[in-house]
Amino acid sequence: MLQKGGNFLLEALNAADVFTPEDISDEHRMIAGTVADFALNELAPRVEELEHQPAGLMRELLVKAGELGLLSADVPEEYGGSDLGKLASIIITENIVAGGSFALGHGAHTGIGSLPIVLFGNEEQKKRYLPGLASGDLIAAYALTEPNAGSDALSARTKAVLSADGKHYILNGEKMFITNAGFADVFITYAKVDGDKFTAFIVDRNTPGFSLGAEENKMGIKGSSTRSLIFEDAKVPVENVLGEIGRGHVIAFNILNIGRLKLGAGCSGSAKMAIGLAAKYALQRQQFNLPIAKFGLIRQKLARMITEAYAAESVIYRLAGMIEESMEDKATGAEIAAAIEEYAIECSIAKVFGSEVLDYIVDELVQIHGGYGYIQEYPAERLYRDSRINRIFEGTNEINRLIIPATLVRRAMKGQLALLPAAKALAGEVLNLRAAAPEEDGRPLAEERTMLAMAKKLFLLVGGQAVEKYMDKLAREEEIIGILADLAIQIYAMESAVLRALKAWEAGPAGAQMKLDLARAFVFDHYPQLEKWAKEAICFLFDGDMLRTQLSIVKRLCKHQPADLIGLRRQIAARLLEAEKYVV
Template identity: 55%
Template sequence: MSNETMEKIAGGSFVIADIDFTQVVTPEDFSEEQRMIGETTEEFVKTEILPRDEEIEHLNYELTADLLRKAGEVGLLGADVPEGYGGMGLDKVSTTLISERLTKASSFALSAGAHVGIGTLPIVYFGTEAQKQKYLPKLATGDLLAAYCLTEPSSGSDALGAKTTAVLSEDGTHYILNGTKQFITNAGFADVFIVYAKVNGTDFSTFIVERSMEGVSIGPEEKKMGIKGSSTCPLILEDVKVPVDNLLWEVGKGHLIAFNILNIGRFKLAAGCLGSSKDAIEYASKYANERTQFGQKISSFPLIGKKLAEMNTRTFVLESMVYRTAGLFDVGLADVDHGSADVGYQSAKAIAEYQLECSINKVFGSESLDFVADEGVQIHGGYGFTQEYRIERIYRDSRINRIFEGTNEINRLLIPGSLVKRAMKGELPLLPAAQKLQAELMEPMPSRTFEGTLEEEAHLLSMSKKIFLMAGAQAVQKYQLKLEREQEVLSHLADIMIAIYAMESALLRTQKIIASAGEDKAELPIAMTSVFIHEEFGKIEAWAKEVLSYMEQGDLLRTQLSILKKLTKRSAVNTLSLKRQISAKVIQAEKYVV
């Protein structure tokens, strides 16, 4: 699907507006060129990475750096870099495919991801022309390797609490940096560091620091639970003289760079979680077909099948979300002029538009992978607890994703908080939508019957949006500026928003498959979409009930719960039979299936 046929959609608008399935990108839309990019990535991992997997896992810096340069030779490091600076300038769907398909490379995928994403993109989007000319061509080939340095011993999620300082020299030629950054991926071998520091202790700013600069040193490797083949060390800065030309964008603009690069990082993390989820399904389904107990394959046991069905369904939903979001970015970033003097402002605005969606992808993706990996271990039984089977590493490696790029708790606070801020700036008509709903809820709700495929599921999605608006409007009205203190309320509102985006992404994708291939070819997507929406709708009802019960009491609460009951009427669905239908396909294919 070309960008020309896509409309620009406002970030966060999915909670109040319905869109047509023609306006979302799905994996079924991949062009031949995009499929080839995915295949090239898979082939590189198969031929170059997997044969050296054990060496990488034992933290061989030289080997990882060499393999990163080889990845650069085949274009995997320059996909996000514009062609004018030695890269390939690929669309976001293509670069998302690379992120997804690299995951079989385990720790190496993290090293590559940190380099191409949070390491290189700050210069792509916020660098001066001179900085781009100097660094991007070598970053695209792997001649220079990058790291991103935000976290400090005393500031993790509270990034703006950083204590690293930058003081302009008396002659105005350089900044003197002092401080320590912690948990820095690629620190052991990186040549270029994107470092955040406060100019004069107050103005949060960003600098390009080179390893060769005097005063730069690297601390010892962290002994980690997982991703053991990736380098994670402290970066220590002692009176490091950084030329003023290495200031990224402007003094005091570091927060805009940091948060927007984190947005991209969160989205790319979700794509990685998608790839690992597919891998886990493949390992688990193959094992289930090989392992015999009580005289039969364990894949024949309904409870094992149920696990595989739920793993496949959640991965289908995540895949639908990830490529829908990639499509949003392709349209949103299309107008950024990388040669413009105000490219930083253009980039910040375009990326921030989908901050909400990035956080949603990150939370759903990381928690889905944890679920899939955990069930994968369970299917393997005792063998899943041993390093002989790959599922054990997927399980260990997956745990960091709920902490990386802002913890899931922080992201849950950001999701509704960002929506309210967009509404207050007039970027989303949230208040008119809530007022319209208020009037609608006072009217009798007619009973409905559903006959068409996924017709009731579409209705449940619509009701979910109304439930969110009802609960969200009540929370804003009750707490106003103090809402940010009510973290449990915000978290539940975030969960409802995540569920809505997930449900809608799966529904739109399935509707698109039906429209192009017919219902006969969409049997599995229909089953997965139905299962997911009905089960998720039950969770939405529970979250809303808990929020309303916390905020109100007495007659007002009874009235609101009565309204909620009207909004949550639905038919009983035989999800167990649908899951048997899904699991049969997974067991037969021995991999993730759609």
């Protein structure tokens, strides 16, 4: 059963209906193996060289990737692609990360650079550009950000005016922080026609009046090209308008949604790679005549790292499966846009959660390495620097946190999501609300499933009270919006982790123990934070007797018996260290 976007807050989903990494096909496993081999043999040996941006190297590697079919997964077969689908695309993204900055060049090309033409181009545009983009003969870039328009993309100042002969749009303005700019052939660019109609254009590198700024000196991802684009009476043919005049936002925002999912996948792959490095180093590094892997605090770190990575991976594949299914048989731009937009909330969750999990994991990777983690000769140092940009890419995490509740409320107001009736029904029983006793049904994780159900009630409680108090002015109360977003993110992550473990248990209990332990550890580790956030919001929303009443309800909803997390993490760490890599 395909769940509608945002509905995870209102209804329980059967484990059988959730897509997990264990559900990938043999073909997908073969693709993963091909990508992993390419990353290990062709990319990893040249990571350090790539950091210095030698002329032509990134493009050379992208062409090699194209020869293996690693640029064409999203491109239909009739235009020279392999049309492998979103799952294959996610698998490629997750496994290409061993190439360091190459992953960024690859992602910018295959994702936000090529997808606008794949999904929204007309027939002539697809025939002209997609075969080259699929093979690597053409390299793409995506140009949305401007000096004064970052997260607020619609405030762009780049303008487009139709020429007197009606054959060109004359573009003037500047884009900045554009990945692949130094060597790309095709730029998906946005400008306002006549100063107000936000529109997408396909800009060729040889366009008269188009030029590039200098390379930016960046904190991380140093091997990627990042430059500004300068338009000075640039003459773009009218046939290079992408989609409809004034409808560029439909392309921009939906491409960003897919970009957020892919970014989350890249973070998941990097997190798993970092865990392997941490485990191997902990086993090799000796202090006090013992490998540091023998020390309890190091084992606790390793266990928490893999627990977070397991949840992030579960989120990514659950969402990828839903998007894959929702886009089946979609042909027109409007249908495709609607299918992607349906999961805008979950895409923002994947981006925020994945990027913050990776930041946590690489920070602990450096810590486990000690002083060596600060030295450039060790990969921990580069992974730490490279990770930081992910919380800024594809809309900052703060902007994505605003998007999640805003989208939920907008859909609720339109009657597309039964959020308000659910909150109203909850308010009617508010004085009797309390945590339910776990229902023993013969399946594992009974307590965790009950806690998850209470977490959803907690979201409805806080969200319902916030909407009732502020109504259409709620958007101004960003701190409350942020809390609601954090609650939704953690609920989705907990549910994804639990459902994946349950599905594995239903397929065969003997092989599911690690997933069950990871799901249990994740839920019990994060659940107390939900109560803290809820109390913080309630203390802002109420005072006096009403405050005391609401706080008591929150306390009752969040009541649970703590788990032995120390013992659980010891078991998790032991399995990780035995495998010396991410293993679930």
